[in-house]
Amino acid sequence: MAVRFRRLVGVVAVVLGLTFAGMGPAAAITGGEPDGNGHPNVGLILFYSPDGRFRCSATLVTPTVLVTAAHCTVDTVGKTLVDFRSVVALQPPTGYPVAANPATGYTQAEIEGAGFRAGTAHAHPNYSNFTDLANWNDVGVIVLDRPVTNIAAARIAPLNYLNAFAQPVLNKTLFTTVGYGTEVRKPDSGPQKPTPETYPLIRRVAQEPGQKLSAQILQTNGNINDTRGTGGTCFGDSGGPSFLGGYVVTVTSYGYTDNCRYLDGLQRIDLKVVQDWLATYGVPIPTG
Secondary structure, three states: OOOOOOOOOOOOOOOOOOOOOOOOOOOEEEEEEOOOOOOEEEEEEEEOOOEEEEEEEEEEEEEOOEOOHHHHHHOEEEEEEEEOOOOEEEOOOOOOOOOOOOOOOOOOOHHHHHOOOOEEEEEEOOOOOOOOOOOOOOOOOEOOOOOOOOOOOOOOOOOOHHHHHHOOOOOHHHEEEOOOOOOOEEOOOOOOOOOOOOOEEEEEEEEEEEEEEEOOOOEOOOOOOOOOOOEEEEEEOOOOOOOOOOOEEEEEEEEOOOOOOOOOEEEEEEOHHHHHHOOOOOOOOOOO
């Protein structure tokens, strides 16, 4: 799960609190506000990799499939835990189970026995592990062992949907980002330097203005001080969605700084290379 580009802010090491040098997987919404029941189809995912236990965010797009980031799925061992609660824990503990054998990860029985949903992680076969900007493909899915029957699935954007929002429209467009990442703020005690705070562990939402659109990536301005928006992604928001026009248009991929107050990098999912792959899992592809 090692990534080097400037800073991937999305993956959170649940046990060790790891951070990554350089660009890294994305994190939690900094600023913004609690989501409440605003996006019930956005869930937290928890999984083991050879480096430990991590969390990301994901979006239900069919009764059995969640879309997330490839870097939240590519190294998974065992099953992935899925939790759609808006409020997980205001303070520790989270109540999530620990795998009996971390080397092999969660089992379906362990996850379901604790009252959560279990699924299997898959990464896009052309995910470049952040080595090829032209073929980023930081998209993954969680295929659930049992369908969700009480939550409406989100819709993914039609093919090339974001092309209509290139500059000069882009920086006037607000994207809604959602996730379970950490919030960077002054701690309740001790040194008052803003730092990523794991608790409360809740689903948060922010509005981010567009900054740059490429063939694979949408960059947004996640600076909480940008008066056009309300905040941005941080550690733990990786794989979480951004919404526009009622569609899921991206998944959170990376960020540039440790304090989560700069640009956010979001993987487009309105691309043929992504949508052809999602279709193999039964994800409906809108025609326009």
